[in-house]
Amino acid sequence: MTVPAPAGDIDSSDHLFACFRRADLAFTHGEGAWLTGNDGVRYLDFATGIAVTGLGHSHPIILDELNRQGGKLWHVSNAFRIPEQEALARLLCQRTFADRVFFNNSGAEAIETAIKTARRYQFVSGQPERYRILTFEGAFHGRTLATIAAGGREKYLEGFGPPSPGFDVIPFGDFDAFEAACGHETAAVLLEPIQGESGIRKLSAQDIARIRDLCDRIGALLIFDEVQTGVGRTGHLFAYQDSGIAPDILAAAKGLGNGFPVAACLASEKTAAGMTPGTHGSTFGGNPLAMAIAHKVIEIIADEAFLEDVRRRSARLFAGLEKLAAAYGDVFTEVRGEGFLLGLRCAVPVELVVTAARANGLLSVIAGDNVLRLLPPLVLSEAEIDEGLARLQKVGRSLTRTDRNTSVEGNGHV
Numbered sequence: 001m002t003v004p005a006p007a008g009d010i011d012s013s014d015h016l017f018a019c020f021r022r023a024d025l026a027f028t029h030g031e032g033a034w035l036t037g038n039d040g041v042r043y044l045d046f047a048t049g050i051a052v053t054g055l056g057h058s059h060p061i062i063l064d065e066l067n068r069q070g071g072k073l074w075h076v077s078n079a080f081r082i083p084e085q086e087a088l089a090r091l092l093c094q095r096t097f098a099d100r101v102f103f104n105n106s107g108a109e110a111i112e113t114a115i116k117t118a119r120r121y122q123f124v125s126g127q128p129e130r131y132r133i134l135t136f137e138g139a140f141h142g143r144t145l146a147t148i149a150a151g152g153r154e155k156y157l158e159g160f161g162p163p164s165p166g167f168d169v170i171p172f173g174d175f176d177a178f179e180a181a182c183g184h185e186t187a188a189v190l191l192e193p194i195q196g197e198s199g200i201r202k203l204s205a206q207d208i209a210r211i212r213d214l215c216d217r218i219g220a221l222l223i224f225d226e227v228q229t230g231v232g233r234t235g236h237l238f239a240y241q242d243s244g245i246a247p248d249i250l251a252a253a254k255g256l257g258n259g260f261p262v263a264a265c266l267a268s269e270k271t272a273a274g275m276t277p278g279t280h281g282s283t284f285g286g287n288p289l290a291m292a293i294a295h296k297v298i299e300i301i302a303d304e305a306f307l308e309d310v311r312r313r314s315a316r317l318f319a320g321l322e323k324l325a326a327a328y329g330d331v332f333t334e335v336r337g338e339g340f341l342l343g344l345r346c347a348v349p350v351e352l353v354v355t356a357a358r359a360n361g362l363l364s365v366i367a368g369d370n371v372l373r374l375l376p377p378l379v380l381s382e383a384e385i386d387e388g389l390a391r392l393q394k395v396g397r398s399l400t401r402t403d404r405n406t407s408v409e410g411n412g413h414v
């Protein structure tokens with residue numbers, strides 16, 4: 001919905017590209033799970049800038065780190081050694097399958113790095129004909145020219161010229177189509193362990209095991225897009241660590257800097273072998289300031305006790321949402337997801353639900369399949385979980401049809 005400028009006001013947003021459908025609301029400051037709007041209202045933030053501010057706003061340790069490193073050194077370029085980068089790469093490798101890391105600034109860029117790494121691996125292995133990447137319908141991998149081709153969504157491709165070649169988009173969960181598409185030109189399979197944008201759709205551990213198995217059989221690599229699922233969001237440092245099936249390459253971004261732009265592409269030693277000097281680069285990627293902040297974020301979130309607590313608290317939210325869905329079946333039909341990556345499928349248009357939630361002081365995100373995405377900070381307290389549920393209950397109550405007898409169905413028109 002387009003928000004018209006308030007009457008009599010000069011709409012200063014006229015100078016921005018009109019790409020975003022923005023709510024007519026801005027924020028002045030944030031603390032923990034709360035954002036204060038310029039309307040003076042305190043909002044409970046179950047959006048977290050789309051799964052970004054996992055530690056909440058103004059986290060004291062992250063703020064200290066920003067000030068500490070910010071007073072020392074921000075940027076030098078990858079023409080020099082960057083000890084902060086080496087330290088974060090070491091930490092990420094200690095905690096994951098990976099042996100090598102390349103740092104970027106955004107999710108789409110980290111996916112591009114992942115795709116380039118997979119194709120280069122095949123190239124230096126003497127199989128340059130293997131360049132095709134298999135992806136799943138409903139996927140979201142970013143908005144660059146290559147990542148919109150990887151996602152395959154017509155809406156995002158239209159009008160931007162010929163799609164970047166080399167991507168095969170397979171119907172979600174269709175293994176016959178998947179096996180048929182895997183061939184001697186397949187470099188890698190790229191997938192989100194849980195699809196975020198398309199409505200919190202999860203591939204089962206068995207599905208992922210089958211995909212891993214097929215990749216191994218045909219010599220293709222497996223890439224996990226954990227841009228949204230990673231950095232503690234599902235109650236594990238990375239979602240794959242729950243299933244125990246590791247990828248060859250993994251992209252992380254959203255939660256990594258708690259709002260400071262930073263992303264990473266992780267790879268095994270063997271897989272990264274093609275990324276030799278001069279093959280890839282980034283001006284800002286891996287700068288000391290981003291590295292120092294992301295290092296603190298990972299230190300806090302990779303702690304097993306912290307993750308255990310995320311799983312415990314998020315189970316409380318999940319159970320509360322299931323109760324809501326049972327009580328307000330006219331509005332909410334199904335609870336999906338894991339950890340604090342949750343979806344509430346709606347029986348009424350999700351746009352109505354997100355607006356009603358905002359009117360009740362709760363921020364959330366729209367996803368596909370008419371799903372309301374709930375992405376609270378990982379530090380959400382039990383009291384804040386209950387507060388969020390109370391606000392959603394008000395939404396359920398306000399949107400429940402009280403006019404059953406006079407509804408369209410009641411009049412027999414449908």
Ligand SMILES: *Cc1c(COP(=O)(O)O)cnc(C)c1O
Nearest residue numbers: 106107108140141142225227228
């Ligand atoms: C957000 C997202 C991206 C793109 O990240 P940007 O930082 O916006 O480029 C890629 N993949 C997934 C799964 C995402 O959720």
